[in-house]
Amino acid sequence: METMTPKKREIAEREARILAVARPMVVQNGYHGINMDRIAEEVGYSKGTIYNHFSCKEEVIIALAVESSSKRVEFFRKAAEFKGCARHRMHAIGYAAERFVRDYPEFFQFEKILELQSVREKTSEKRQAVVQGCEMQCMSVVAGIVRDAVSAGDLKLQKAMSPEELVFGLWSLTSGAFSIILSSDSLTQMGMKDPWQTVRTHILAVLDGFNWQPLSSEYDAEKLRSKIRREVLA
Amino acid sequence: METMTPKKREIAEREARILAVARPMVVQNGYHGINMDRIAEEVGYSKGTIYNHFSCKEEVIIALAVESSSKRVEFFRKAAEFKGCARHRMHAIGYAAERFVRDYPEFFQFEKILELQSVREKTSEKRQAVVQGCEMQCMSVVAGIVRDAVSAGDLKLQKAMSPEELVFGLWSLTSGAFSIILSSDSLTQMGMKDPWQTVRTHILAVLDGFNWQPLSSEYDAEKLRSKIRREVLA
DNA sequence: TGCATTTTCTGACGTTTAGTCAATAATTGA
DNA sequence: TCAATTATTGACTAAACGTCAGAAAATGCA
Numbered sequence: 001m002e003t004m005t006p007k008k009r010e011i012a013e014r015e016a017r018i019l020a021v022a023r024p025m026v027v028q029n030g031y032h033g034i035n036m037d038r039i040a041e042e043v044g045y046s047k048g049t050i051y052n053h054f055s056c057k058e059e060v061i062i063a064l065a066v067e068s069s070s071k072r073v074e075f076f077r078k079a080a081e082f083k084g085c086a087r088h089r090m091h092a093i094g095y096a097a098e099r100f101v102r103d104y105p106e107f108f109q110f111e112k113i114l115e116l117q118s119v120r121e122k123t124s125e126k127r128q129a130v131v132q133g134c135e136m137q138c139m140s141v142v143a144g145i146v147r148d149a150v151s152a153g154d155l156k157l158q159k160a161m162s163p164e165e166l167v168f169g170l171w172s173l174t175s176g177a178f179s180i181i182l183s184s185d186s187l188t189q190m191g192m193k194d195p196w197q198t199v200r201t202h203i204l205a206v207l208d209g210f211n212w213q214p215l216s217s218e219y220d221a222e223k224l225r226s227k228i229r230r231e232v233l234a
Numbered sequence: 235m236e237t238m239t240p241k242k243r244e245i246a247e248r249e250a251r252i253l254a255v256a257r258p259m260v261v262q263n264g265y266h267g268i269n270m271d272r273i274a275e276e277v278g279y280s281k282g283t284i285y286n287h288f289s290c291k292e293e294v295i296i297a298l299a300v301e302s303s304s305k306r307v308e309f310f311r312k313a314a315e316f317k318g319c320a321r322h323r324m325h326a327i328g329y330a331a332e333r334f335v336r337d338y339p340e341f342f343q344f345e346k347i348l349e350l351q352s353v354r355e356k357t358s359e360k361r362q363a364v365v366q367g368c369e370m371q372c373m374s375v376v377a378g379i380v381r382d383a384v385s386a387g388d389l390k391l392q393k394a395m396s397p398e399e400l401v402f403g404l405w406s407l408t409s410g411a412f413s414i415i416l417s418s419d420s421l422t423q424m425g426m427k428d429p430w431q432t433v434r435t436h437i438l439a440v441l442d443g444f445n446w447q448p449l450s451s452e453y454d455a456e457k458l459r460s461k462i463r464r465e466v467l468a
Numbered sequence: 469t470g471c472a473t474t475t476t477c478t479g480a481c482g483t484t485t486a487g488t489c490a491a492t493a494a495t496t497g498a
Numbered sequence: 499t500c501a502a503t504t505a506t507t508g509a510c511t512a513a514a515c516g517t518c519a520g521a522a523a524a525t526g527c528a
Contacts, residue, residue: 007495007505030352036486046507051487115346115417118264135420161435164424169411169436173403176410180402183349186369190398201395202403205443206436241476241524270515280478285516 015053018043019067022060027106031113034060058122061113066127068107069134075100076141079232086149087212088224093142094174094203095228098196101178108182142167154213166210173202200225249287252277253301256294261340265347268294292356295347300361302341303368309334310375313466320383321446322458327376328408328437329462332430335412342416376401388447400444407436434459 021042025033036057040047054060079096082089101108114120120128146163149155157166177199181187187195204216238246255276259267270291274281288294313330316323335342348354354362380397383389391400411433415421421429438450 005496011505030350032352035484037484047487048489048507049505052505055487057486112346112349115413116264116350117417118266132420132423135418136423139420139424158435161432162426165426165432165435168414168421168426168429168432169407169439172411172414172433172436173407174410176408176413177403177406179349179410179413180406183351184369186366186373187402189366189370190373192396192399192402195402198395198399198402199406201392201399202406202440205403206439207443209439209441209443239525245476269513271513281515282478282517283476286476289516291515 011053014043014045014049018050018053018060019063023064023106026061026064026109026113030109031061031119055124056122058119059124059127061110061119062123062127062131065107065110065114066130066134068104068110069131071104072100072107073134073137073141075233076138079228080141080145082228082232085214086145086152086154087207087214088219089145089148090142090207090212091221091224092228092232093145094170094200095225095232097174098199099233101182105182108178112179112183139164139167139171142170149212155210157210169206170203173206174199177202245287248277248279248283252284252287252294253297257298257340260295260298260343260347264343265295265353289358290356292353293358293361295344295353296357296361296365299341299344299348300364300368302338302344303365305338306334306341307368307371307375309467310372313462314375314379316462316466319448320379320386320388321441321448322453323379323382324376324441324446325455325458326462326466327379328404328434329459329466331408332433333467335416339416342412346413346417373398373401373405376404383446389444391444403440404437407440408433411436 018039021039022034025035025038027033034057036047036050039060040050043050054063075096076093079092080089082092084092114123114131143163143166146155146157146166150157150163157163177195181195192198200221204221208215208217252273255273256268259269259272261267268291270281270284273294274284277284288297309330310327313326314323316326318326348357348365377397377400380389380391380400384391384397391397411429415429426432434455438455442449442451
């Protein structure tokens with residue numbers, strides 16, 4: 001950044017400013033809240049200039065997703081460093097995933113918008129690849145923990161089940177749950193007081209179901225969680 | 235329908251035709267594929283008339299979701315009638331859920347579009363309530379099976395866990411998984427050959443994790459699946 | 469059947485907003 | 499210093515939503 005000409009630096013800084021202006025628009029009013037004319041006005045440059053940075057509205061949204069995505073990778077990496085057996089490190093990942101959703105709920109919004117093919121197909125392959133890359137990195141961090149568990153003899157994977165497949169299940173469970181929590185009214189309607197806690201209980205059940213040692217009956221998940229909270233992403 | 239005047243009948247029929255025309259538009263090009271002018275043109279009525287039926291574009295989409303939603307309730311009801319112990323009936327539900335996604339993949343598209351608040355907030359409370367009602371009906375069918383398991387002594391729920399909370403976990407797992415399967419490229423990228431099978435394996439793990447009898451080791455899930463396939467929704 | 473009233477239908481119109489591009493301004497480098 | 503390159507601008511086009519005053523059709527009553 002310092003080695004750039006002043007002009008180049010101005011351009012790079014402006015890109016960040018555009019995103020900073022666009023972010024609250026999407027957060028407050030979702031897909032329809034973002035408006036290229038208003039972005040131009042608020043940033044103080046003409047629309048043409050905004051379009052020099054982002055070829056379309058959707059590209060702005062995916063750029064926002066890129067910003068948050070890398071944050072999640074960071075969260076997962078930090079969590080994976082937790083000192084303990086593989087299963088306990090897995091809890092640390094669960095904690096990081098939950099923290100991420102709670103700290104950056106807007107990322108889920110971006111992701112939801114980008115799941116619509118009609119939106120996604122307008123975005124550049126390049127940024128799509130970056131987002132997917134982050135996803136894969138998270139996946140492999142977690143798969144690494146599964147591999148460690150297998151090496152340590154804590155977990156025996158059934159025939160034909162890969163570590164990635166195990167991770168896929170946990171990923172489905174958490175992302176599905178978070179999505180329901182953030183967007184469905186049915187839960188409160190049914191008197192579910194702490195769905196976040198329910199998700200954690202289900203993760204325990206999955207791990208127990210695969211007979212991943214030590215089983216949940218052999219340690220205090222609440223106590224472990226407090227320890228993780230103190231040591232990870234504090 | 236037969237007791238209506240010819241005019242009233244024409245109007246009712248037209249509503250179905252509008253949806254029939256709109257459906258493939260959404261299926262093929264998602265949210266941006268639906269276009270009120272084109273609907274009017276293809277149905278052969280003016281735009282104003284279309285707006286007499288649906289107050290906005292989003293209302294058309296939620297009407298499509300209503301059509302499929304009730305189909306899902308039907309699937310779940312049928313599945314719950316499967317003869318067998320509670321856990322086996324739960325498998326029948328899993329089968330129905332999977333069948334529904336595969337038979338009506340467009341419903342997932344509609345649901346995704348409607349998850350965006352910017353879209354949802356334009357739809358009528360009335361149709362929202364219908365969709366949510368279907369969701370609740372599915373939920374309670376499944377919760378009923380959990381209750382049967384508890385009564386039969388096959389399952390002991392941990393302190394403070396309600397049948398609905400157990401269902402919430404399975405619902406998260408399946409809907410999260412289906413969503414990832416239908417919209418992410420990462421899976422094939424990672425050499426996951428049959429994610430549907432992986433989901434089934436995870437459901438087994440959850441049920442085993444809660445110690446729901448009989449455990450998966452005590453019966454042949456593949457054989458059971460074949461039986462269900464023959465008897466349910468054949 | 470004829471006529472008044474209500475309901476339905478129409479499509480031109482107003483509005484918003486995405487995205488383009490020719491003209492203009494600024495920057496760079498020789 | 500000035501030609502060549504690069505960046506900026508904002509008026510313009512086009513697409514699409516949603517409206518509404520007036521035309522047409524349906525209804526119901528004498």
